[in-house]
Amino acid sequence: MRITLKLFASLATHLPVEARVQHRVELELEPGTTVQEVIRRQGIPEAQCAMVLVDGVWVGPTERSGRVLVEGEALAIWPPVAGG
Amino acid sequence: MAWTKNVLRVNLETGSCTTEPLNLAWAQDYLGQRGLATKYLVSEIDPKVDPFSPKNKLIFVTGPLTGTMAATGGRYSVVTKGPLTGAIACSNSGGYFGAELKFAGWDMVIFEGASPKPVYLLIQDGKAELVDAAHLWGKTVWETEEMLKRFHQDPQIRVAAIGRAGENRVLYAGIVNDLHRAAGRSGVGAVMGSKNLKAVAVRGTRTDAYTMADPEAFMRATEAGKQVLAANGVTGQGLPTYGTQVLMNVINELGALPTRNHRDIQFEGAQAISGEAMHTKRPTDGKANLVTNGACFGCTIACGRISRMDPSHFSIQDKPQYQGASGGVEYEAAWALGAANGVSDLETLTYANFLCNEDGFDPISFGATVGAAMELYELGLLTKEQVGFELPFGSTEAMVKLAELTARGEGFGKEIGLGSKRLCAKYGRPELSMTVKGQEFPAYDGRGLQGMGLAYATSNRGACHLRGYMVSPEVLGIPVKMEPQATEGKPAMLKAFQDLTAVVDSSGLCLFTTFAWGLSDIQPQIQAACEGDWSEERLLLVGERIWNLEREFNLAAGLTGKDDTLPPRLLKEPAKTGPQKGAVSKLPQMLPEYYRVRGWTPEGVPTAETRTRLGV
Numbered sequence: 152m153r154i155t156l157k158l159f160a161s162l163a164t165h166l167p168v169e170a171r172v173q174h175r176v177e178l179e180l181e182p183g184t185t186v187q188e189v190i191r192r193q194g195i196p197e198a199q200c201a202m203v204l205v206d207g208v209w210v211g212p213t214e215r216s217g218r219v220l221v222e223g224e225a226l227a228i229w230p231p232v233a234g235g
Numbered sequence: 236m237a238w239t240k241n242v243l244r245v246n247l248e249t250g251s252c253t254t255e256p257l258n259l260a261w262a263q264d265y266l267g268q269r270g271l272a273t274k275y276l277v278s279e280i281d282p283k284v285d286p287f288s289p290k291n292k293l294i295f296v297t298g299p300l301t302g303t304m305a306a307t308g309g310r311y312s313v314v315t316k317g318p319l320t321g322a323i324a325c326s327n328s329g330g331y332f333g334a335e336l337k338f339a340g341w342d343m344v345i346f347e348g349a350s351p352k353p354v355y356l357l358i359q360d361g362k363a364e365l366v367d368a369a370h371l372w373g374k375t376v377w378e379t380e381e382m383l384k385r386f387h388q389d390p391q392i393r394v395a396a397i398g399r400a401g402e403n404r405v406l407y408a409g410i411v412n413d414l415h416r417a418a419g420r421s422g423v424g425a426v427m428g429s430k431n432l433k434a435v436a437v438r439g440t441r442t443d444a445y446t447m448a449d450p451e452a453f454m455r456a457t458e459a460g461k462q463v464l465a466a467n468g469v470t471g472q473g474l475p476t477y478g479t480q481v482l483m484n485v486i487n488e489l490g491a492l493p494t495r496n497h498r499d500i501q502f503e504g505a506q507a508i509s510g511e512a513m514h515t516k517r518p519t520d521g522k523a524n525l526v527t528n529g530a531c532f533g534c535t536i537a538c539g540r541i542s543r544m545d546p547s548h549f550s551i552q553d554k555p556q557y558q559g560a561s562g563g564v565e566y567e568a569a570w571a572l573g574a575a576n577g578v579s580d581l582e583t584l585t586y587a588n589f590l591c592n593e594d595g596f597d598p599i600s601f602g603a604t605v606g607a608a609m610e611l612y613e614l615g616l617l618t619k620e621q622v623g624f625e626l627p628f629g630s631t632e633a634m635v636k637l638a639e640l641t642a643r644g645e646g647f648g649k650e651i652g653l654g655s656k657r658l659c660a661k662y663g664r665p666e667l668s669m670t671v672k673g674q675e676f677p678a679y680d681g682r683g684l685q686g687m688g689l690a691y692a693t694s695n696r697g698a699c700h701l702r703g704y705m706v707s708p709e710v711l712g713i714p715v716k717m718e719p720q721a722t723e724g725k726p727a728m729l730k731a732f733q734d735l736t737a738v739v740d741s742s743g744l745c746l747f748t749t750f751a752w753g754l755s756d757i758q759p760q761i762q763a764a765c766e767g768d769w770s771e772e773r774l775l776l777v778g779e780r781i782w783n784l785e786r787e788f789n790l791a792a793g794l795t796g797k798d799d800t801l802p803p804r805l806l807k808e809p810a811k812t813g814p815q816k817g818a819v820s821k822l823p824q825m826l827p828e829y830y831r832v833r834g835w836t837p838e839g840v841p842t843a844e845t846r847t848r849l850g851v
Binding site: 163172174199204208229 | 510706
């Protein structure tokens with residue numbers, strides 16, 4: 152199955168160089184892959200995953216190992232950020 | 236005591252500058268800055284006064300931690316009755332001006348009356364005088380600061396000034412200090428213009444302006460606070476690197492980014508105008524928009540953006556004055572100048588933002604008003620002949636022209652200067668104004684974030700994100716995560732945010748510290764600086780008292796609970812796309828509970844018991 156991984160701010164360095172301007176890359180995954188598994192597979196420091204959204208919906212730290220991704224979803228991750 | 240205990244009262248009509256002691260009993264009840272100046276204002280003016288009448292007053296005010304070694308302790312506020320809303324107006328700014336005012340020995344400057352001719356106030360420590368400003372009238376903020384420093388032969392003078400927008404009474408004109416920090420919202424600059432007051436120039440060199448109640452404890456408390464800010468991912472890394480602008484992609488992904496006058500809730504051009512885009516090298520000249528970050532006085536976060544435009548951009552090709560580095564777009568400005576009207580060219584946004592700084596007008600209200608005008612144009616209610624040029628959503632050329640015209644007070648810029656409430660009413664569609672109490676929304680959609688919708692509706696100065704930043708729990712999970720569409724618990728959480736924010740805004744500290752600091756980090760700093768009991772419980776009571784005092788002023792000014800509402804679009808038109816698709820604001824479900832937790836009647840009036848408890 153294919154999903155979209157979006158990494159923003161300083162996490163963009165974990166994307167292929169050519170994908171960093173658009174902040175996204177398409178990933179081919181085994182069915183049943185969880186959010187947590189994608190984070191680990193891509194080598195993203197878990198402590199830096201402050202905000203994790205799947206199709207815009209918050210996935211909290213304790214939910215990531217149980218949240219199975221499905222075809223076509225977008226997983227977006229930010230380090231600690233805020234604004235105002 | 237961290238207060239200087241001195242108030243400077245300036246009568247613009249007679250030209251007198253007199254010193255009076257700070258009301259220390261009020262300082263114990265309202266702390267400083269926002270709270271204390273509000274107490275002075277409501278005690279001295281008729282709430283029903285015309286904001287442009289000489290009988291309105293304008294107060295520049297610092298907090299007890301302004302000009303101290305507390306991290307971010309450089310804030311000041313300007314408090315008056317606002318012309319955009321008819322409500323209390325209180326705008327907060329950073330930079331270096333506030334600390335300089337404190338070093339000169341003043342907690343507060345109260346301007347009353349109106350000058351018969353343009354003047355500026357010159358403060359040199361304890362000496363204050365009004366000086367003829369005929370040669371400055373008609374000049375921009377940037378020109379004014381340069382001319383004042385040159386004339387007085389002192390590059391260290393700090394200047395807070397209005398530009399042509401304030402002179403022309405653009406209803407959302409701000410006061411700009413240090414070239415690109417601003418008391419930006421609610422039209423405080425227009426009130427300054429109505430008083431023929433061009434600028435306040437201040438030089439402070441006193442080392443005895445104030446004392447600390449407990450200097451050792453203060454040094455310990457502020458050092459501990461700085462360590463917390465440095466270790467926190469948001470204040471130690473995220474904000475300095477990406478600024479507030481990092482939110483552009485966050486809020487768009489979440490489906491809460493108001494787009495094209497709130498017709499849409501996601502913007503296809505968000506990435507192109509985001510904080511990340513500011514770091515990306517341009518194909519034209521190989522340089523990034525962002526040059527560096529910048530800090531205000533005493534700040535260890537440094538979220539400010541310093542940008543340099545592409546010199547080949549059509550807006551500045553023959554204008555060298557805009558080709559150097561200057562204040563870049565923050566999130567709210569980027570949203571208002573961009574997504575709010577469908578413009579996705581970062582360079583255009585940066586240019587418009589430069590003009591907002593240069594001539595002193597609020598980019599949020601300006602950009603949102605342009606968005607409303609673009610919708611009126613697309614509906615055929617405004618024509619090319621009326622505007623002078625085409626005005627479709629997404630037009631970079633129109634954005635550039637309108638920023639220039641509004642800055643100069645020319646052509647259709649005069650109408651943009653009225654704000655969207657008056658503009659939409661004039662062209663027969665008042666419901667298209669995306670405002671609360673006449674003030675334009677900032678960059679979060681009240682349908683996508685229910686708590687922010689409630690915060691907007693109940694904000695004492697009209698739609699504002701800085702009076703109760705529910706984005707923290709609803710988006711960022713600070714201090715706890717709340718689902719964007721949930722309503723349960725939001726009224727009580729909002730009240731806590733509003734009260735705490737009122738404390739921070741009255742202290743001299745920057746609100747952005749609260750991404751890392753809780754009240755338990757702030758309290759020891761205030762306690763060590765100020766004499767008296769400043770327990771956490773008492774501080775929250777001070778915050779609640781300030782909120783209610785502002786509310787009482789607004790009620791006396793003629794506003795009612797019916798003004799605590801949102802435009803029909805947010806209450807009735809479902810969000811079209813994204814994770815919040817189908818959502819409308821659930822304000823009617825939340826407002827009664829909000830009134831209840833506030834101790835107000837079902838009509839939104841503080842009960843006698845609440846008034847007694849708070850001593851308002």
